[in-house]
């Protein structure tokens with residue numbers, strides 16, 4: 005959590021915050037607590053809390069380096085539809101207690117949380133009902149003489165001597181003391197969430213813009229038209245909000261690995277004009293659920309899969325655009341054709357009506373050093389050049405991820421599959 009200042013001099017509030025394990029500094033602000041009577045009752049209380057927060061802000065922002073939050077609160081006892089305020093004198097205190105005796109009244113606390121430098125403000129008004137038992141004139145005078153009522157809204161403090169007068173509290177007890185802690189903790193959480201998202205959003209936008217610029221520069225450097233390179237935003241294990249935000253920044257192609265996750269996200273985002281790609285290994289039993297769902301499938305990785313998919317597409321009378329996944333590095337654990345196999349089966353693949361093969365895809369071994377991937381990207385391009393014909397130009401080369409997309413572009417990539425580089429870290433599967 006951010007550095008927190010409590011804009012209140014109430015020792016009760018300090019205690020509640022401390023008890024909740026929140027670290028903070030006290031920074032009481034001096035404002036007139038006179039209510040703005042043109043406002044509704046609730047608004048009057050919120051207004052006082054806001055003024056406390058803003059006064060503290062005005063002073064703190066010149067003194068503190070970096071960001072911080074300010075928590076301010078105002079607690080009021082309501083008597084006859086008005087803010088009772090703190091007693092003016094002993095007589096007033098006694099009158100307030102006489103009024104509260106044998107009645108139920110409301111206690112309201114307005115809480116305001118402000119963030120700097122973002123200047124976001126969250127506020128909440130909490131109401132509790134307090135029922136007093138019947139007080140004798142003796143008790144009232146004795147309590148007034150003790151001095152306890154004088155700095156307290158409504159002329160009593162529920163955590164001290166005043167506790168004896170209370171028969172029942174409905175709602176938050178902390179609220180009556182001066183700070184409804186349950187709500188305050190929720191407000192901290194909400195503020196953290198908002199600020200976290202904002203930071204993420206700023207970062208996401210910057211990252212996407214940066215990558216776009218890098219790609220343009222790289223294309224210029226190697227004599228390619230930047231329009232021939234498209235970013236495929238790999239959104240697997242990333243939340244919907246992040247997809248929405250990248251979409252807001254102009255990204256249109258998104259790719260998923262896992263069929264179930266992909267279908268769920270597609271449904272949720274169906275109002276957006278997204279071009280969806282599938283890049284994960286496809287199981288035969290999932291074929292029915294993906295038919296007609298994806299603009300491009302990058303991961304057709306075996307003749308068997310290609311045949312099954314083609315057959316289903318034929319039955320549905322659709323043509324599915326696909327890329328052929330090549331295990332160009334010939335790793336034993338990897339899906340996809342090794343080059344020699346692909347050459348042998350290429351004619352069979354081309355015969356499959358229902359599939360439109362628009363290019364090749366590969367996923368080289370992951371390395372720290374992007375240069376090590378270059379040979380694989382180059383080999384994929386050379387294989388493509390060998391297999392292409394005017395009837396099957398194989399214009400797409402899907403290669404390069406966050407680690408090595410710039411090398412992939414130098415070697416001819418037309419689709420770079422970027423996950424964490426533009427989304428930030430993803431959840432673990």
Ligand SMILES: *Cc1c(COP(=O)(O)O)cnc(C)c1O
Nearest residue numbers: 238283405406421422423424425
């Ligand atoms: C996850 C994944 C990516 C994206 O990887 P990043 O390192 O996050 O860019 C690209 N291609 C495939 C096939 C993937 O599974």
